[in-house]
Amino acid sequence: MKLLLKGARVIDPSQKMDARIDILVEEGKISSCGTTIKAPPAAQVINLTDMIVVPGLIDMHVHLREPGLEYKETIATGSAAAVAGGFTSIACMPNTDPVNDNRSITEFIRRKASEANLANVYPIGAISVGSEGKQMTEFWDLKEAGVIALSDDGKPVMDAALMRHAMEYAGSLDLPVIQHCEDINLSAGGLMNEGYWSTMMGLPGIPSIAEEAIVGRDILIAEYTQTRIHIAHVSTAGSVRLIRDAKMRGLKVTAETAPHYFTLTDECLQDYDTSYKVNPPLRSTADIAAINEGLADGTIDAIACDHAPHARTDKEVEFVYAANGISGLETSLGLSLNLVHEGILTWEKLIAAMACNPARILNLDKGTLKKGSDADITVIDPEQTWRVDVKTFVSRGKNSPFSGRKMKGRAVLTLVAGDIKYDGRAL
Amino acid sequence: MPETKSPKVVMDSDGIERCLTRIAYEILEKNKGIDNLVLVGIRTGGIYLAERLQKKISAIENTKIPLGILDITLYRDDITKTSKKAPLGKTKIPFDLEDKKVILVDDVLFTGRTIRAAMDALIDFGRPKMIQLAVLIDRGHRELPIRADYVGKNLPSSLWEAVSVNLLEKNGKDEVLIEEET
Amino acid sequence: MMKLAKKDILGIQEMTVDEINLILETAESFLEISTREIKKVPTLRGKSIINLFYEASTRTRTSFEIAGKRLSADTINISASTSSVVKGETLIDTARNLEAMNPDIIVLRHSAAGAPHLLASLVRQSIINAGDGAHEHPSQALLDMMTIREKKGRLAGLKVAIIGDILHSRVARSNIYGLSKMGARIVVAGPATMMPRNIEQMGVKACTKLEEAITDADVVMMLRIQLERQKQNIFPSLREYAQHYCLNRKNIKLAKPDAIVMHPGPINRGVEISPDIADDPACSVILDQVNNGVAVRMALLYLLSGGNE
Ligand SMILES: [Zn+2]
Numbered sequence: 001m002k003l004l005l006k007g008a009r010v011i012d013p014s015q016k017m018d019a020r021i022d023i024l025v026e027e028g029k030i031s032s033c034g035t036t037i038k039a040p041p042a043a044q045v046i047n048l049t050d051m052i053v054v055p056g057l058i059d060m061h062v063h064l065r066e067p068g069l070e071y072k073e074t075i076a077t078g079s080a081a082a083v084a085g086g087f088t089s090i091a092c093m094p095n096t097d098p099v100n101d102n103r104s105i106t107e108f109i110r111r112k113a114s115e116a117n118l119a120n121v122y123p124i125g126a127i128s129v130g131s132e133g134k135q136m137t138e139f140w141d142l143k144e145a146g147v148i149a150l151s152d153d154g155k156p157v158m159d160a161a162l163m164r165h166a167m168e169y170a171g172s173l174d175l176p177v178i179q180h181c182e183d184i185n186l187s188a189g190g191l192m193n194e195g196y197w198s199t200m201m202g203l204p205g206i207p208s209i210a211e212e213a214i215v216g217r218d219i220l221i222a223e224y225t226q227t228r229i230h231i232a233h234v235s236t237a238g239s240v241r242l243i244r245d246a247k248m249r250g251l252k253v254t255a256e257t258a259p260h261y262f263t264l265t266d267e268c269l270q271d272y273d274t275s276y277k278v279n280p281p282l283r284s285t286a287d288i289a290a291i292n293e294g295l296a297d298g299t300i301d302a303i304a305c306d307h308a309p310h311a312r313t314d315k316e317v318e319f320v321y322a323a324n325g326i327s328g329l330e331t332s333l334g335l336s337l338n339l340v341h342e343g344i345l346t347w348e349k350l351i352a353a354m355a356c357n358p359a360r361i362l363n364l365d366k367g368t369l370k371k372g373s374d375a376d377i378t379v380i381d382p383e384q385t386w387r388v389d390v391k392t393f394v395s396r397g398k399n400s401p402f403s404g405r406k407m408k409g410r411a412v413l414t415l416v417a418g419d420i421k422y423d424g425r426a427l
Numbered sequence: 428m429p430e431t432k433s434p435k436v437v438m439d440s441d442g443i444e445r446c447l448t449r450i451a452y453e454i455l456e457k458n459k460g461i462d463n464l465v466l467v468g469i470r471t472g473g474i475y476l477a478e479r480l481q482k483k484i485s486a487i488e489n490t491k492i493p494l495g496i497l498d499i500t501l502y503r504d505d506i507t508k509t510s511k512k513a514p515l516g517k518t519k520i521p522f523d524l525e526d527k528k529v530i531l532v533d534d535v536l537f538t539g540r541t542i543r544a545a546m547d548a549l550i551d552f553g554r555p556k557m558i559q560l561a562v563l564i565d566r567g568h569r570e571l572p573i574r575a576d577y578v579g580k581n582l583p584s585s586l587w588e589a590v591s592v593n594l595l596e597k598n599g600k601d602e603v604l605i606e607e608e609t
Numbered sequence: 610m611m612k613l614a615k616k617d618i619l620g621i622q623e624m625t626v627d628e629i630n631l632i633l634e635t636a637e638s639f640l641e642i643s644t645r646e647i648k649k650v651p652t653l654r655g656k657s658i659i660n661l662f663y664e665a666s667t668r669t670r671t672s673f674e675i676a677g678k679r680l681s682a683d684t685i686n687i688s689a690s691t692s693s694v695v696k697g698e699t700l701i702d703t704a705r706n707l708e709a710m711n712p713d714i715i716v717l718r719h720s721a722a723g724a725p726h727l728l729a730s731l732v733r734q735s736i737i738n739a740g741d742g743a744h745e746h747p748s749q750a751l752l753d754m755m756t757i758r759e760k761k762g763r764l765a766g767l768k769v770a771i772i773g774d775i776l777h778s779r780v781a782r783s784n785i786y787g788l789s790k791m792g793a794r795i796v797v798a799g800p801a802t803m804m805p806r807n808i809e810q811m812g813v814k815a816c817t818k819l820e821e822a823i824t825d826a827d828v829v830m831m832l833r834i835q836l837e838r839q840k841q842n843i844f845p846s847l848r849e850y851a852q853h854y855c856l857n858r859k860n861i862k863l864a865k866p867d868a869i870v871m872h873p874g875p876i877n878r879g880v881e882i883s884p885d886i887a888d889d890p891a892c893s894v895i896l897d898q899v900n901n902g903v904a905v906r907m908a909l910l911y912l913l914s915g916g917n918e
Pocket of ligand 1: 180232233280
């Protein structure tokens with residue numbers, strides 16, 4: 001199968017490219033790029049004038065719920081949501097039931113993903129058995145089974161000694177360790193950001209220091225052991241500052257944030273709408289400003305949506321009992337494009353945060369349109385305006401506070417290894 | 428839009444005074460004096476009329492008879508039909524009703540529903556020997572089997588007309604008006 | 610004719626000054642009914658009110674029950690055990706079942722802030738919040754305001770000190786919302802661990818010393834200390850708390866000579882208020898609060914009941 005993408009503006013930060021060129025895809029790879037490529041015989045030509053072509057987007061932090069919680073999402077529905085949102089690769093967190101803490105679960109996930117045959121699905125393995133924070137999992141075996149990173153996401157590693165050992169052992173295997181930073185003693189019982197709005201609403205607060213205390217601690221471990229640490233879903237100004245300082249001192253620290261942390265504040269919670277309930281919680285406008293700054297200056301490397309699909313019954317309960325999370329894959333690009341519209345990020349920086357940098361952090365040979373690389377390509381219509389409607393979500397999780405929101409820019413074509421996995425051009 | 432007719436005065440200040448004087452005498456005559464007699468005015472127009480009757484009876488008999496105030500809002504039969512509520516006034520019955528002859532006083536007798544509510548309310552306070560009704564205006568159109576014992580003036584009216592009793596104490600002027608409802 | 614703007618009473622935060630005045634004036638008129646020999650009016654005959662209590666509270670539940678009965682409504686008490694609540698679905702399921710029973714008003718007490726808002730969005734009946742977590746307790750604040758107005762003749766310009774565990778107190782929040790709308794000046798005091806973050810942004814003055822807060826106060830409102838909070842390490846012991854935050858004969862002299870003392874009950878005697886102050890009719894209005902509570906709740910039930918127009 002040959003495919004010629006013609007006439008688009010191609011933005012590929014991995015080659016510092018922003019030009020109007022054609023891309024030829026042959027046998028799942030990018031075979032050539034050039035100003036005017038003549039279509040070889042039997043090639044399908046897709047005219048993409050007015051479109052933007054970027055390296056296939058990568059979301060390094062999603063929850064696919066399978067095995068065990070298929071009523072919320074499956075690997076098949078989650079990867080369908082991914083390609084519909086413009087993502088060609090996703091990395092899924094291990095907090096399934098059972099937890100992905102051994103080879104058999106990892107292999108199961110990979111098998112289901114290849115059966116679904118949509119996005120590339122990269123399993124993240126648990127740091128500790130059952131993510132219980134006690135016994136290290138078999139990192140080496142997990143890596144051989146296909147795990148590309150380690151995390152106990154949702155259950156932060158509170159035991160500093162375990163974290164140190166995990167970072168050292170994983171470091172020797174070149175496996176990134178991802179920490180959900182939350183001191184669970186400081187956040188105990190908390191349901192939303194601690195501040196004016198939690199005071200008004202009488203909901204127990206989660207102080208920003210609950211996140212920052214662990215960010216700081218893990219940076220110290222990374223420095224002491226000369227290993228890598230990746231900070232998941234940064235939500236506070238203090239975390240941005242700590243990470244910036246660490247990077248300036250040359251430490252191997254990387255970080256991601258999610259679209260809701262630069263889009264929404266805790267004020268949104270005032271009607272106790274559980275669709276806004278996430279962990280870490282929505283913070284203040286000052287935190288949004290710091291996160292924007294962190295994205296702009298590269299302190300925050302990646303945007304990952306923390307896709308957390310839930311069933312209606314998980315959310316339509318008292319606030320205290322409601323599950324945390326947003327079904328984010330289908331709104332992530334639209335919300336992130338806002339940063340470009342508002343002049344906070346350039347297109348190049350945005351695509352770096354949504355494709356190149358996640359690939360680099362996870363050691364994936366992705367996130368580029370260089371000749372010879374996998375033909376994972378996302379085509380974006382930058383001018384298309386559309387309105388979010390959860391009813392049309394491909395994901396099983398319809399839990400989104402963004403329902404009804406107007407967006408500008410949308411992925412219209414998603415190619416994985418040269419195959420069209422999503423075509424939304426007719427929408 | 429129908430043209431609005433200006434209200435017609437059907438009774439002036441002197442007329443009201445004469446009616447009340449006559450009613451005071453009728454009350455005394457019918458009850459053969461003031462023994463066990465109490466007045467209860469229905470909020471809001473009835474209060475002032477009851478006060479005036481109290482004064483007139485005191486002047487004739489040289490003794491002040493007890494006076495109570497009744498707010499019948501909570502006894503209305505249409506109270507929960509609407510979420511709009513009339514402001515609730517205070518009820519003051521500062522005496523025992525047991526074996527009393529109660530003269531219930533109101534400004535206008537119309538459907539009779541207010542009087543029905545007032546009698547229910549009174550009976551919750553005790554068991555009076557009897558209840559009599561004094562009104563300044565009886566405009567007809569009864570919906571319940573109720574009739575007044577003392578009437579200032581019978582005023583035949585149509586259903587689309589509004590009868591209003593203005594009193595010095597609350598409106599600054601004594602007069603009874605009739606007008607077409609808009 | 611007057612009416613409340615909303616179908617539900619979820620909190621004082623949403624109320625206007627006019628609505629608060631309407632409720633207080635209506636309640637004042639209802640006071641008289643409780644002095645009658647037959648303490649009952651037929652107003653809500655045929656209406657049914659469900660008291661749905663997910664948290665034990667004999668006082669509030671009884672007060673709502675008496676209020677309903679004095680208006681001739683049928684009152685039904687449902688106490689949900691906390692063990693079944695933990696699963697979370699219970700409120701929704703219960704709401705659907707209750708709706709099928711077609712009550713007119715549901716009075717809800719729940720340990721989760723926002724639970725009444727959820728219920729109100731799910732059912733067409735009027736919901737009265739009888740306390741949700743640390744959020745609001747509107748009928749308590751209304752009866753407190755009624756009591757203050759009864760004793761002081763006004764709310765505007767008064768200095769009200771609220772003392773105790775502000776962080777966990779729905780009574781404090783509702784009173785802060787209500788009293789500040791009505792023009793009172795509020796000072797809150799308690800140990801720093803019991804002060805919610807950014808409390809000053811709610812328009813109150815905050816301090817950590819009881820003496821500072823009650824100086825020249827017209828009203829001193831003492832909050833109940835939940836003994837189980839000790840486990841969360843927000844105060845070391847009742848003994849130490851009482852030494853510094855108990856209102857007594859000596860420190861009350863700092864307040865205005867005619868200051869009144871309030872408490873939402875039940876009192877931990879000798880912890881929040883010394884017994885001689887709590888029982889002193891010259892300053893304690895705690896029993897008036899209970900009495901006014903029934904009248905306020907009658908007013909709420911009365912004003913919420915009505916047609917579907
Ligand atoms: Zn997480």
